[in-house]
Amino acid sequence: MTKKTIAQPPVKFTGIKETDIPQSAVGFKAVKSALKHMITEVGLVDSVGLLAKLNQKGGFDCPGCAWPDPDEKRSFLAEYCENGAKAVAEEATRNRVSPLFFATHSIQELGLLSDFELGKKGRVTQPMYLREGGTHYEPIEWDEAFQKIGKTLNGLHSPDEAIFYTSGRTSNEAAYLYQLFVRQYGTNNLPDCSNMCHESSGSALVETLGIGKGSVILDDFKKADLVIVMGQNPGTNHPRMLTALGETKEHGGKIISVNPLPEVGLKNYIHPQNPLKWLGKGNDLSDLFLQVKINGDVALLKAILILLHQKEKLHPGTVFDAEFIQKQTLGYDAFIADLERYDIVDLVGQTGLTFAEIETAAEMIAQNKKIIVCWAMGLTQHKNGVDNIREIVNLLLLMGSIGKPGAGTCPVRGHSNVQGDRTMGIYEKPSEAFLDTLDSHFDFKSPRKHGLDVVDAIEAMHQGKAKFFLGMGGNFISATPDTELTADALRNCDLTVHISTKINRSHLIHGKEALILPCLGRTEKDIQASGEQFVTVENSMGVVSKSVGNLEPLSAYLKSETAIVAGIATATLQNSNVDWTAIAGNYDLIRDAIEATIPGFENFNQRARIPSGFYLPNNARENDFTKTYTGKANFTINQPSDIVLQKDQYLMMTIRTHDQFNTTIYGLDDRYRGILNERRVVLMNQEDMNAAGLQHHDLVDLVSHFEGQERRAEQFLVIPYSIPRQCTATYFPETNVLVPLKSTARISNTPASKTVVITVHKRE
Numbered sequence: 164m165t166k167k168t169i170a171q172p173p174v175k176f177t178g179i180k181e182t183d184i185p186q187s188a189v190g191f192k193a194v195k196s197a198l199k200h201m202i203t204e205v206g207l208v209d210s211v212g213l214l215a216k217l218n219q220k221g222g223f224d225c226p227g228c229a230w231p232d233p234d235e236k237r238s239f240l241a242e243y244c245e246n247g248a249k250a251v252a253e254e255a256t257r258n259r260v261s262p263l264f265f266a267t268h269s270i271q272e273l274g275l276l277s278d279f280e281l282g283k284k285g286r287v288t289q290p291m292y293l294r295e296g297g298t299h300y301e302p303i304e305w306d307e308a309f310q311k312i313g314k315t316l317n318g319l320h321s322p323d324e325a326i327f328y329t330s331g332r333t334s335n336e337a338a339y340l341y342q343l344f345v346r347q348y349g350t351n352n353l354p355d356c357s358n359m360c361h362e363s364s365g366s367a368l369v370e371t372l373g374i375g376k377g378s379v380i381l382d383d384f385k386k387a388d389l390v391i392v393m394g395q396n397p398g399t400n401h402p403r404m405l406t407a408l409g410e411t412k413e414h415g416g417k418i419i420s421v422n423p424l425p426e427v428g429l430k431n432y433i434h435p436q437n438p439l440k441w442l443g444k445g446n447d448l449s450d451l452f453l454q455v456k457i458n459g460d461v462a463l464l465k466a467i468l469i470l471l472h473q474k475e476k477l478h479p480g481t482v483f484d485a486e487f488i489q490k491q492t493l494g495y496d497a498f499i500a501d502l503e504r505y506d507i508v509d510l511v512g513q514t515g516l517t518f519a520e521i522e523t524a525a526e527m528i529a530q531n532k533k534i535i536v537c538w539a540m541g542l543t544q545h546k547n548g549v550d551n552i553r554e555i556v557n558l559l560l561l562m563g564s565i566g567k568p569g570a571g572t573c574p575v576r577g578h579s580n581v582q583g584d585r586t587m588g589i590y591e592k593p594s595e596a597f598l599d600t601l602d603s604h605f606d607f608k609s610p611r612k613h614g615l616d617v618v619d620a621i622e623a624m625h626q627g628k629a630k631f632f633l634g635m636g637g638n639f640i641s642a643t644p645d646t647e648l649t650a651d652a653l654r655n656c657d658l659t660v661h662i663s664t665k666i667n668r669s670h671l672i673h674g675k676e677a678l679i680l681p682c683l684g685r686t687e688k689d690i691q692a693s694g695e696q697f698v699t700v701e702n703s704m705g706v707v708s709k710s711v712g713n714l715e716p717l718s719a720y721l722k723s724e725t726a727i728v729a730g731i732a733t734a735t736l737q738n739s740n741v742d743w744t745a746i747a748g749n750y751d752l753i754r755d756a757i758e759a760t761i762p763g764f765e766n767f768n769q770r771a772r773i774p775s776g777f778y779l780p781n782n783a784r785e786n787d788f789t790k791t792y793t794g795k796a797n798f799t800i801n802q803p804s805d806i807v808l809q810k811d812q813y814l815m816m817t818i819r820t821h822d823q824f825n826t827t828i829y830g831l832d833d834r835y836r837g838i839l840n841e842r843r844v845v846l847m848n849q850e851d852m853n854a855a856g857l858q859h860h861d862l863v864d865l866v867s868h869f870e871g872q873e874r875r876a877e878q879f880l881v882i883p884y885s886i887p888r889q890c891t892a893t894y895f896p897e898t899n900v901l902v903p904l905k906s907t908a909r910i911s912n913t914p915a916s917k918t919v920v921i922t923v924h925k926r927e
């Protein structure tokens with residue numbers, strides 16, 4: 164019998180070095196680091212060509228984060244950042260994973276590589292197949308691969324036994340075709356990375372404001388009096404956002420950051436596109452830094468809300484926007500009644516902050532009427548993740564700080580097209596209205612039963628209720644919680660299929676049979692029957708724009724994601740009245756179908772060709788809240804954290820280093836945190852270390868505790884760090900094994916990967 168490939172990256176220490184934490188984000192080092200990655204992966208000539216096209220009008224969209232590009236003129240080389248350049252380098256790498264590579268390395272052997280080592284092997288060049296009981300992937304022809312998928316899908320007892328995952332890099336065109344195929348096949352099992360990411364934001368915003376997206380645009384940052392950045396590390400994950408925050412400051416606005424860690428980008432900032440400023444000391448970006456305890460945000464917001472309410476009672480009409488509340492909202496009285504039940508002393512205690520700090524924040528908020536709140540995973544990945552965001556909305560509603568310039572909600576998205584994929588219908592809980600339109604346009608009946616999200620899909624595979632997994636991009640095994648359980652879930656499948664650019668761990672943890680289908684990346688030319696194609700993407704602020712690759716494809720075997728979907732659809736669907744070959748041969752035809760079925764895409768083909776793109780409608784931005792279930796913006800009642808830690812327990816947040824894009828590990832440095840060449844670390848408060856008898860660089864095992872179960876991750880080095888008491892931080896994906904599958908946010912079902920209860924055990 165063949166042995167299983169190990170599910171987690173093996174324990175390997177790479178030789179930790181520590182440095183001082185840099186004083187500011189960006190600067191020469193960042194540019195040097197970016198160019199080094201680029202030149203190593205793609206060579207000097209192509210590097211220059213790529214950077215010249217990156218995020219330029221008429222170029223390709225950065226495959227890094229979803230932060231928008233300025234609408235106005237973009238200067239040469241200006242709209243890239245260190246980590247964007249790394250994302251491009253990683254995709255445009257010349258390193259190839261060829262059939263010869265697979266013939267010489269068994270899957271088990273590849274499993275022994277770390278994620279960093281595996282990723283550096285490069286791009287997959289040909290479709291590959293793993294037969295039942297096989298030890299090595301073998302090359303396969305595209306048609307045969309499609310037939311195998313069709314045969315497996317048509318052999319299932321029900322279409323609901325198949326899972327169709329999407330990661331957020333997939334273009335609008337590919338995503339649209341994909342969901343159409345999946346619904347024609349007969350299921351809504353379309354989980355996506357959003358389920359693990361901003362689902363809490365979507366859930367909270369739809370309920371309260373009637374749109375699951377943020378309400379601000381880039382220009383609002385110049386007009387805001389106050390920007391609050393909560394649970395986000397923009398210096399690493401959205402570096403171009405620092406330019407927008409810099410503009411807030413230049414226009415006289417203030418910034419508050421709320422984070423358990425003093426993240427470098429939020430403290431100090433040097434404008435990357437203004438070299439003269441590199442020589443200076445940088446700007447103090449945050450006017451107030453609140454070093455909150457992990458998951459202390461609802462308590463903090465409630466304490467602030469109480470203080471604002473007290474001020475309003477003392478001087479009526481000076482703090483709250485009574486007219487806005489009266490005209491546009493529902494639920495104010497119940498909200499205030501609930502707020503009055505809380506004791507501010509208890510709340511302050513839960514935050515780990517001082518009363519004075521919270522009072523300063525409340526004062527800054529009271530004095531400023533145009534407020535933007537930005538957030539990311541530090542707020543969404545908690546049991547009360549939806550509560551976090553609804554409480555932010557409460558604050559904005561009280562201040563009337565939404566639906567006007569310089570004010571509103573700003574959930575900062577992750578993957579470059581994660582928002583667009585959802586707009587295209589990649590959603591396990593589609594609305595009736597969307598399905599009705601799809602059905603009438605394509606003349607079929609799509610399934611009405613809601614599908615499975617990521618967590619439920621894992622559960623279904625684990626229980627043998629789902630037998631087929633297809634990943635449109637992404638790295639499911641490494642991105643999901645509870646690594647060992649998820650691995651067993653995938654191993655239960657009859658067939659696992661991955662449409663990927665690069666080799667990753669998910670190719671190694673497979674069903675009975677497995678396929679890797681290699682696709683073109685953003686940076687590559689996409690030629691179809693009707694000639695050269697472009698795709699479109701939607702950024703974090705609802706701008707849809709075109710993206711065109713300029714590199715020759717890495718291998719002649721690669722297919723575009725759209726062509727792959729069309730191939731699978733043709734091999735699977737017997738009675739489809741969609742001409743899959745025609746539609747995938749000319750992306751204008753896909754855009755016509757999008758225009759006909761999705762609101763906001765009028766004249767899509769024409770507007771897709773406008774160089775800076777176009778904005779999708781946004782009711783919250785327009786101060787229109789009639790789209791909520793009550794027809795008004797809704798106040799909500801939210802819960803602070805209910806986690807009670809035992810004396811020896813800590814909360815652990817799993818975060819990204821400066822050298823990774825989710826599960827893709829670019830390098831081993833976390834430069835902005837001063838931790839170099841090592842990922843197996845646990846950041847702890849020095850006083851907690853003293854109390855537990857732990858020393859710098861002690862080797863420890865981490866054990867998580869959930870509903871009486873224990874999960875273990877072995878061998879991490881203790882690093883003393885500026886972090887509140889009883890809080891710890893580790894890097895994802897190494898500690899995903901500790902995140903229990905069922906520990907999720909209420910309503911959104913997002914894994915609570917920022918609130919893992921752990922104990923720390925010194926190894927003898």
Ligand SMILES: Nc1nc2c(c(=O)[nH]1)N[C@H]1C(S)=C(S)[C@@H](COP(=O)(O)OP(=O)(O)OC[C@H]3O[C@@H](n4cnc5c(=O)[nH]c(N)nc54)[C@H](O)[C@@H]3O)O[C@H]1N2
Pocket residue numbers: 227228229246360393394395396397399400401421422423424426455456457458459460539540541542576577578816817818819820821823824825917
């Ligand atoms: N270079 C690069 N860019 C990326 C990514 C990447 O991996 N690399 N990933 C992309 C994706 S998919 C996403 S979703 C985003 C992720 O962007 P971020 O959300 O910035 O990513 P994380 O590293 O998860 O950081 C979470 C931040 O929240 C803080 N935090 C954790 N828990 C709490 C809490 O309870 N309260 C508060 N107030 N703060 C908390 C952490 O200290 C950390 O600063 O970035 C996108 N962009």
Ligand SMILES: Nc1nc2c(c(=O)[nH]1)N[C@H]1C(S)=C(S)[C@@H](COP(=O)(O)OP(=O)(O)OC[C@H]3O[C@@H](n4cnc5c(=O)[nH]c(N)nc54)[C@H](O)[C@@H]3O)O[C@H]1N2
Pocket residue numbers: 329330331332333356357359360361540544577578635636637638639641642643644662663664665666667682683684685724817818819824825826827895896898899902916
């Ligand atoms: N513990 C913990 N877990 C987390 C998180 C956390 O903060 N903590 N964050 C969560 C979040 S926010 C997210 S978004 C998920 C991310 O989950 P995923 O989106 O599933 O993971 P990625 O690492 O972004 O996927 C990288 C892989 O995508 C493939 N790829 C790259 N570009 C393309 C392309 O253009 N087309 C195709 N078809 N494939 C491509 C490559 O093969 C690469 O290996 O992880 C989640 N998991």
Ligand SMILES: [Mo]
Pocket residue numbers: 356359360361576577578
């Ligand atoms: Mo994400």
